[in-house]
Amino acid sequence: MVQGITRSERELLDAQALVGELVPEGSVFAFLAEHRAELFPDEFIADLFPSATGRPSLPADLVGSVLVLKELYDLSDPQTAEALRFDIRWKVACGRSLSQTSFDPSTLVYWRKRIARSDRPDRVFDAVARVIADTGVLTGRRKRCVDSTVFDDAVATQDTVTQLVAAMRKAARLVPGAAAVIARVAKLDYAKPGKPDIDWDDPAAKQELVSVLVCDALAVLAELTGPDAPQREATAADALGLLALVAGQDVEPADGSDGTDGRWRIARKVAHDRVISTVDTEARHTRKSKSNRKDGFRGHVATEPETGLITDTELTRAAGEEGSDAVVGEQMIARDSYHGTGADDAGPDAAPPTADTPPAADTPGGTDDGATQPDPARSRHTGEDSSSSSWVGAVVDGVAAGTAENGRRSGLEVYGDSAYGTGEARAKYRDGGHDTVIKPKPLCPAVPGGFTxxxxxxxxxxxxxxxxxxxxxxxxxxxxxxxxxxxxxxxxxxxxxxxxxxRSMSIHEHQALLRAARAQARTPEFERDYPTRSSVERIIAWVATQRGRRVKLRYLGVTKNHAWLRNRAAAINLRTLVNAGLTHRDGAWALT
Known part of the structure; x- marks a missing residue:
């Protein structure tokens, strides 16, 4: 297949020429109708077509426009194909004629897979990011707000019995010879659809079923694994690994048993990092509060509060340290592409602070194990015009906040709730040259009203x-x-x-930083500045809801859903820029 090219001449029934005035001015549809070729030029997908022979593909401006509109309006693949066929706004935005039909919904699956396998899987997000950088709208804007939300996964949460049965059937499908082994050693018939036929109101019958399921799984694993087992492909090995996992994560030996007699029961606890579905093994349990349990994935967002632009996103498992707010928040700030920090910006002789380099003297708390008393927190604003009623006007007027007196750019100013204020995260922000306005977790005295x-x-x-x-x-x-x-x-x-x-206590490795943060939270400056963080909640709502309903993920696994989140953020950023007057003139992007 060869790359498709958009023809410069219009078709006889070109939608924009005939009914373009029906599309509201200032909308994303009108913007794409005029500027989609500049936003998504041929280079947008040129690397996906190394060959110069074959049938032409869809052109780059059409692919980019469809991907943006699909995620902006949270449509499924069939709904997207239908919109391109029947919706006049989509036809105008994508340069189609009134008589043109759409493509098959499977075409979108093809494009997602092809982009995911490429060297630039985030190309839609990056295309909009380049526009943001070219406009200079974030130049000198130091503030970043971080927050996260839980997205419901695309599968149903499975109970222990369902997972055991599903894992056995999956092994039978994917592992060569497993179906024959299961039929020979298992007591239950796993070829029969549905759950086993028992009296589900009888607790003894349910416990007996759990015992049989676990014993069947262990017997199958004993036959198919071990030092003498043949080398298996990744899909087969993963199926056996999943069977072993679900056979052990939710069960424990019955009372008076060590498991060797074949008696098992559902454990009276929740396994750490529990797999909740054999269909999507990366979905996880989590809690928004003690009473609000959620299943799915966690979406992390970093934003610039005054412009409402999303500077970075990350989607992770809903549970686990590597996907925690503190860890991912620091990662997003460290790779912020709109505001440089470190040696490159400080000059050739300067070096970025490291874990072995103590912070500057005016850093609250000094080194982690340094002074016995924390320094009072100081106001870290350096002249950013937050009172301006128009952030576009501020850019046009040349506001360049965040520049130190010596002319060198300073780091970012990070706003977050207490989940982002661990000692480790604060140390990394400090070492990266960033300031923090992060709410500390309160101390609980051992005696009510006593010493902390x-x-x-x-x-x-x-x-x-x-x-x-x-x-x-x-x-x-x-x-x-x-x-x-x-x-x-x-x-x-x-x-x-x-x-x-x-009295006994444990002293945190970064106790000085945590103590300084608590001192900072008691200052008038913190009380004045911290409400800035709330702006990210509005932007999270843009990402996580559509027409008043909660967005539900459509894909399986972290990788595919992360790609969706990046495209969704790109679409929302483009809408924000268009609302601010984004245009392309004299070969450059600008905000009018």
Whole structure:
């Protein structure tokens, strides 16, 4: 297949020429009708067609426009193909004639796969990002707000019995010879559709079924795995691994059994990092609160609060440390492409701060184990005109906030809730040259109204902790401290601890940074600045809802859904720019 090219001459029934006035001015449809070729030139997909022979594909401007509109309006593949065929707005935006039909919905599957396998899987997001960079709308804008939301997955959450049965059937389909082994060693007939036929109101019958299912799975695994098992392809190995996982994650030996007698029961706990479906093995349980459990994936977003533009996104599993808010938030800020930091911006002789380089003297808290008292938090704004009623006007007027007095650009100013304020995350922000306006987690005193950790004096250099009563103890190698007998006759004991063996505590590796953050949160500057963070909630709502309903993911796995989130963010950014007057004149993008 060869790359398709859009012809410069219009067709007889060109939609834009005949009914273009029906498309509202200032809409994304009208913008694409006029500028889709500049936004998605032939180079947009040229790398996907190394051959110069074959049947022409769809042209680049049509592919890019369809991908943007599809995600902007959260349409399925069939709905997208239908819109391109019948919706006049889509025909005008994509340069179609009134009589042209659409393509088959499977064409969109083809394009997603082809783009995903390429060296530029984020090309739609990157195309809009280049427009943002060219306009200069984010130049000098230091503020970034980070937040996340949970997206419902595209599959149903499965119970333990359903997962065991499904995993056995999957092994039978994908592992060579597994169907014969299952038929020979298993007690249940897994070729029969549906759940096993038992009395589901009888607890004893359900426990017996669980025992049979687990024993069948273990028997099949014993036959198909082991040191003498043949080398298997990835899909077959994954199917056996999934069977082993679901056979162990939700069950435990029955009372009075060690499992060797074949008696099992559903465990009275939730397995760590539990697989909730054999259809999408990357979907996970999580909680928005103690009473609100969610299943699916977590979408992370970084935004610039005054413009409403999304600067970065990431989609991860809903549970797990690698997908936590603190970890992903720091990653998004570190790779921010709109505001350079480090040696390149500071000059040839400057070096970016590292974990081994102490922060500047005016950094709250100094080094992590340094001063015993935190420095008061300071206001970190450097002249950004946040009171302007028009952020477009601010760019036109040449506002360049975030530049230090020596002419060097400073880092970013990160706004987030307490989930983003772990000690590790704050240390990375500090080392990256970034300032933080992140809400700290409150300290809970051991005695209501009593002393908290901030009432103790911590000397990181001497590795000692002094309590409010004046007693000093040395930290252990694992940074724990026990006052023990010193608490027995202390007159302040009732305000400090209820433990019989005295007050004990663990000192965080980044305790100085955490203490400085709590001190910062008590300043008038923090109370003034922190509400800026709330703007990201509006942008999260743009991403996660459509016409008042919650968006539900359409794809399986992290990779495919991450690609969807990037395209969705690109479409929303384009709409934001169009609403601000984006145009293309004299070969350059500009905001009118």
């Amino acid at each position: 950790l901030d009432d103790f004096t911590i000397d990181g250099q001497a590795r000692t902790v002094t309590c409010p009563g004046g007693h000093t103890r040395v930290m252990s190698p694992k940074r724990s401290v026990t006052f023990g007998k010193l608490c027995a006759g202390c007159p302040l004991r009732d305000q400090c601890t209820t433990a019989a063996d005295g």
